[in-house]
Amino acid sequence: MQIVIAIAVGLALTQLANLATTVYLHRDLAHKAVQLHPALRSFFKVFLWMSTGISARQWAAVHRKHHAYTDDPEDPHSPARLGWLRVQLTNAVLYRRSARDPRTTERYGKDIPVTLPDRLLLNRGIIGLAFGVAILVWWLGWVPGVVAVVVHTLGYIGLGGSVNGVAHTFGRRPFDNSATNVTWLAWLTCGEGYHNNHHAAPTSARFARRWHHFDLGWWFISVVSRLGLARVRHADVDTLVARTSNSVPV
Ligand SMILES: [Zn+2]
Numbered sequence: 001m002q003i004v005i006a007i008a009v010g011l012a013l014t015q016l017a018n019l020a021t022t023v024y025l026h027r028d029l030a031h032k033a034v035q036l037h038p039a040l041r042s043f044f045k046v047f048l049w050m051s052t053g054i055s056a057r058q059w060a061a062v063h064r065k066h067h068a069y070t071d072d073p074e075d076p077h078s079p080a081r082l083g084w085l086r087v088q089l090t091n092a093v094l095y096r097r098s099a100r101d102p103r104t105t106e107r108y109g110k111d112i113p114v115t116l117p118d119r120l121l122l123n124r125g126i127i128g129l130a131f132g133v134a135i136l137v138w139w140l141g142w143v144p145g146v147v148a149v150v151v152h153t154l155g156y157i158g159l160g161g162s163v164n165g166v167a168h169t170f171g172r173r174p175f176d177n178s179a180t181n182v183t184w185l186a187w188l189t190c191g192e193g194y195h196n197n198h199h200a201a202p203t204s205a206r207f208a209r210r211w212h213h214f215d216l217g218w219w220f221i222s223v224v225s226r227l228g229l230a231r232v233r234h235a236d237v238d239t240l241v242a243r244t245s246n247s248v249p250v
């Protein structure tokens with residue numbers, strides 16, 4: 001029973017980390033499609049630090065580079081060049097390689113300030129991960145704690161690889177770009193699977209195009225914006241695409 005609870009905790013952590021990634025790192029920090037309340041930003045930032053070790057500024061910079069050079073040699077993780085399986089399996093390595101290159105953060109993260117807490121703690125992912133693992137082991141015990149860590153690590157890294165690999169290779173392309181819409185992936189990643197829609201309109205806080213499409217990240221933003229905890233910049237992919245091109249989605 002303890003192992004079942006540990007697996008459930010690991011899966012829940014992955015989903016919360018996916019929500020923090022899509023809402024805070026991706027839609028807010030990287031694309032400024034939504035402006036979250038500072039309290040929400042801080043919560044997500046600290047949670048991601050402890051559950052993934054990610055530096056928010058580095059993530060936003062690597063991701064902006066991906067949009068700037070999609071499928072070009074400079075793209076940090078292009079399945080068109082590397083093959084989807086390599087991106088799926090080594091996405092974390094490809095990410096780290098680009099994140100550690102100071103030119104990436106200097107060029108693509110220059111508008112994101114480095115605060116004192118960032119310098120002292122939040123940019124030191126290994127300390128955050130140590131805190132996260134210690135909390136899980138203290139809470140669940142040694143073996144279940146480690147099981148939860150393994151489940152969460154495999155889940156988060158695997159799904160991140162799928163967004164960059166599968167969702168640039170398989171699936172539907174209603175808009176004219178190399179990314180794809182993959183419904184099952186959208187279910188598992190709080191809406192990130194609508195990656196073709198996202199590449200067509202990166203400043204839309206909503207990735208889905210229909211109300212019944214499962215974009216949990218957008219549903220979360222809708223709720224917190226009604227509570228005064230977020231300000232949405234754009235929320236309609238089709239309007240944004242119509243503004244910038246003459247292509248008609250199918
Ligand atoms: Zn992409």
Ligand SMILES: [Zn+2]
Nearest residue numbers: 063067198202
């Ligand atoms: Zn993006």
